[in-house]
Amino acid sequence: AQRVTQPEKLLSVFKGAPVELKCNYSYSGSPELFWYVQYSRQRLQLLLRHISRESIKGFTADLNKGETSFHLKKPFAQEEDSAMYYCALSGQGAQKLVFGQGTRLTINP
Amino acid sequence: DGGITQSPKYLFRKEGQNVTLSCEQNLNHDAMYWYRQDPGQGLRLIYYSQIVNDFQKGDIAEGYSVSREKKESFPLTVTSAQKNPTAFYLCASSIRRGGNNEQFFGPGTRLTVL
Numbered sequence: 001a002q003r004v005t006q007p008e009k010l011l012s013v014f015k016g017a018p019v020e021l022k023c024n025y026s027y028s029g030s031p032e033l034f035w036y037v038q039y040s041r042q043r044l045q046l047l048l049r050h051i052s053r054e055s056i057k058g059f060t061a062d063l064n065k066g067e068t069s070f071h072l073k074k075p076f077a078q079e080e081d082s083a084m085y086y087c088a089l090s091g092q093g094a095q096k097l098v099f100g101q102g103t104r105l106t107i108n109p
Numbered sequence: 110d111g112g113i114t115q116s117p118k119y120l121f122r123k124e125g126q127n128v129t130l131s132c133e134q135n136l137n138h139d140a141m142y143w144y145r146q147d148p149g150q151g152l153r154l155i156y157y158s159q160i161v162n163d164f165q166k167g168d169i170a171e172g173y174s175v176s177r178e179k180k181e182s183f184p185l186t187v188t189s190a191q192k193n194p195t196a197f198y199l200c201a202s203s204i205r206r207g208g209n210n211e212q213f214f215g216p217g218t219r220l221t222v223l
Contacts, residue, residue, distance in 0.1 A: 009149060034210075043214045043215065044152075044214040046211050086151060090210045094210075095205065096154055096157050097210065098154075099144075
């Protein structure tokens with residue numbers, strides 16, 4: 001069965017501090033992993049995906065197959081990073097996504 | 110502003126009534142999806158459709174029905190059989206070609222059962 005777990009419902013850090021949002025998954029094959037973000041009063045949108053191996057808005061995420069994790073990291077948090085973050089998984093050849101419960105990130109000034 | 114539109118933004122329903130949520134896209138995407146978003150539970154897939162005139166149940170399809178008569182449209186009906194329909198409903202679409210699974214989301218419809 002496919003499952004995505006985000007252990008932290010709420011995460012609060014100060015501006016300029018490093019931030020890490022945790023994501024663990026369960027899938028027997030080779031998954032495709034995503035991070036989606038929902039800013040206040042905006043639509044849910046893709047932040048980044050593991051196959052792109054790119055940094056978006058200073059965020060990076062590395063797929064660790066040994067630990068079945070896809071944690072989202074940013075070295076220096078900014079106030080505009082405050083949002084709801086969802087980790088999602090797509091199985092091989094599948095179109096549908098399985099989402100985690102979400103983590104609400106708050107950056108304090 | 111194109112992309113995916115959902116209407117209405119807010120919807121109120123009396124118990125025992127069916128209600129239909131609209132989702133339209135002009136992105137020429139083949140696949141469309143309906144999710145339910147509840148606090149602390151993330152997004153849960155209700156139904157999805159990969160092609161016109163075909164759709165599959167998601168994880169929480171009971172009490173819901175859909176149709177996909179046109180590529181651009183994927184309406185969701187919340188029936189009276191849905192025990193806890195008050196929620197925020199999100200529609201999404203994605204292109205199927207090239208293995209690109211990025212989904213684009215609509216603004217959502219908040220349904221409240223009175």
